[in-house]
Amino acid sequence: MPSSKIAGIGMYVPKNVVTNHDLTKYMETSDEWIQERTGIKERRYAHRTEETTTTMAVEAARIAIERAGTTVEEIDFIVFATLSPDYYFPGCGVLLQRAMKMGEVGALDIRNQCSGFVYALSVADQFIKTGMYKNVLVVGSEKHSFGLDFSTRGRNVSVIFGDGAGAVVLQPTEKKGQGILSTHLHSDGESAEILAMYNPGTHANYWADKNYADFDDAEIGQMFMSHNMIDKAQNFPNMDGPSVFKKAVVKFPEVIMEALQQNGLQPSDINMLIPHQANLRISQFVQQKLGLSDEQVYNNIQSYGNTTAASVPIALCEAWEKGLIRDGDLVCLAAFGSGFTWASALLKW
Numbered sequence: 001m002p003s004s005k006i007a008g009i010g011m012y013v014p015k016n017v018v019t020n021h022d023l024t025k026y027m028e029t030s031d032e033w034i035q036e037r038t039g040i041k042e043r044r045y046a047h048r049t050e051e052t053t054t055t056m057a058v059e060a061a062r063i064a065i066e067r068a069g070t071t072v073e074e075i076d077f078i079v080f081a082t083l084s085p086d087y088y089f090p091g092c093g094v095l096l097q098r099a100m101k102m103g104e105v106g107a108l109d110i111r112n113q114c115s116g117f118v119y120a121l122s123v124a125d126q127f128i129k130t131g132m133y134k135n136v137l138v139v140g141s142e143k144h145s146f147g148l149d150f151s152t153r154g155r156n157v158s159v160i161f162g163d164g165a166g167a168v169v170l171q172p173t174e175k176k177g178q179g180i181l182s183t184h185l186h187s188d189g190e191s192a193e194i195l196a197m198y199n200p201g202t203h204a205n206y207w208a209d210k211n212y213a214d215f216d217d218a219e220i221g222q223m224f225m226s227h228n229m230i231d232k233a234q235n236f237p238n239m240d241g242p243s244v245f246k247k248a249v250v251k252f253p254e255v256i257m258e259a260l261q262q263n264g265l266q267p268s269d270i271n272m273l274i275p276h277q278a279n280l281r282i283s284q285f286v287q288q289k290l291g292l293s294d295e296q297v298y299n300n301i302q303s304y305g306n307t308t309a310a311s312v313p314i315a316l317c318e319a320w321e322k323g324l325i326r327d328g329d330l331v332c333l334a335a336f337g338s339g340f341t342w343a344s345a346l347l348k349w
């Protein structure tokens, strides 16, 4: 049975840099507050009309495909992770297939928020291992800037998120011990509402003031996306930040240790940990808990903010482009996010 390896990687971030100071035009916040709590200095925002989650993914995918030494025609499956899709449905996978003029290949969207890319990688890995596909394009892309609450009410989330995309091409390898060694996926829906965007959704309690049963069908239709709902900020991400923090600092180290233990390894064996760029404080906590040095962990949240499903492939790509990941290195990817979901992947580069 072959294993799968990352044969090519690419990233794309929009040109438009938005500093913490820029955000003070919209809400009561400060550079000091944001940097102290999140480490973020600036993020990128996509062009309002010309860039979408899909167009950014296309840019990253083109680079990944070229670096993999393959062509668009050879891609035989797409796995697309995002929580900010162009449309509620259909998903971005088919929009990417169309935009890149691919053949009628399968396209799958993954809705696992910040863990989305690691989940997507794991799904792609299974298809390669079984021999079903030979060139799987795995993408994480987000355009958050379009859907954030820029009023003071939503500032705990809106200062954190940024836009961008990352992509990899997975191919089979027969080399023993190379490529993806293992992936580990988890969820706990008990805290689903702690970090969630309720609309567009069909859960009655989140989009009506009164009991759902009090409305007839026509009224319900009119309520959908009504001002009432928008006023309640249900079409924006809502987050209980401290609760996310508490769970993340437990689950991140746990899922990294699970990957290491399954492969008979320990933290000192890791050449590079790429944590989901949720918050610099979370990454630093994880680093300290595992006893890792600064050289063993890559963070770039300072420049891009939290790009949720795109953060792991963007950070991985940037670390590789800087020469911080070399052939034979042990690389660990780890993520935690809304759901809650969390995941890790261990790979030999």
Ligand code: ACO
Residues within 6 Å of the ligand: 028, 029, 030, 033, 034, 037, 038, 114, 155, 156, 157, 159, 160, 195, 240, 241, 242, 243, 244, 245, 248, 277, 278, 279, 281, 282, 306, 308, 336, 337, 338
């Ligand atoms: N600027 C200024 N003040 C703010 C801002 C802001 N952007 N956001 C919130 N505040 C205020 C609040 O209104 C509150 O004011 P009050 O005390 O007068 O009521 C005060 O700051 C503290 O609010 P908290 O929500 O308790 O803020 P906290 O100190 O916990 O920091 C943060 C918020 C940074 C989100 C923190 O909870 C955290 O780090 N959480 C981890 C979650 C995370 O990183 N999520 C990222 C996305 S999810 C993911 O990727 C896994």
